[in-house]
Amino acid sequence: MGGRLWRDASDRLTCDWPGVEAVGYPTSCRALADAFGLAPVGELVVGLDAMFRDFERGGQVVGLAWDIWMGFTAVAKSVASEPLIRDIAVWLGKE
16 A cells, blocks of 8 residues: 655655565666656665655656655655646555
């Protein structure tokens, strides 16, 4: 189950995909990129307990991240990106 929506501490619309382990982050990003026509923006950032990268589609930018506390999350980088996060949440709920 996935697709739960909430606002993070910065008031950005966020959804999650529970059960994704660190090793599954690249595959999960690829699946979302393929499903939604997302292109990577910038470099992949990898730390000891987190990794993240931004992706873009038609000016809508979302962050796809994994960390040890939340697992896999997708976050809208702007209000204009919120519809894409809502679509991702629906898709995650079906996976």
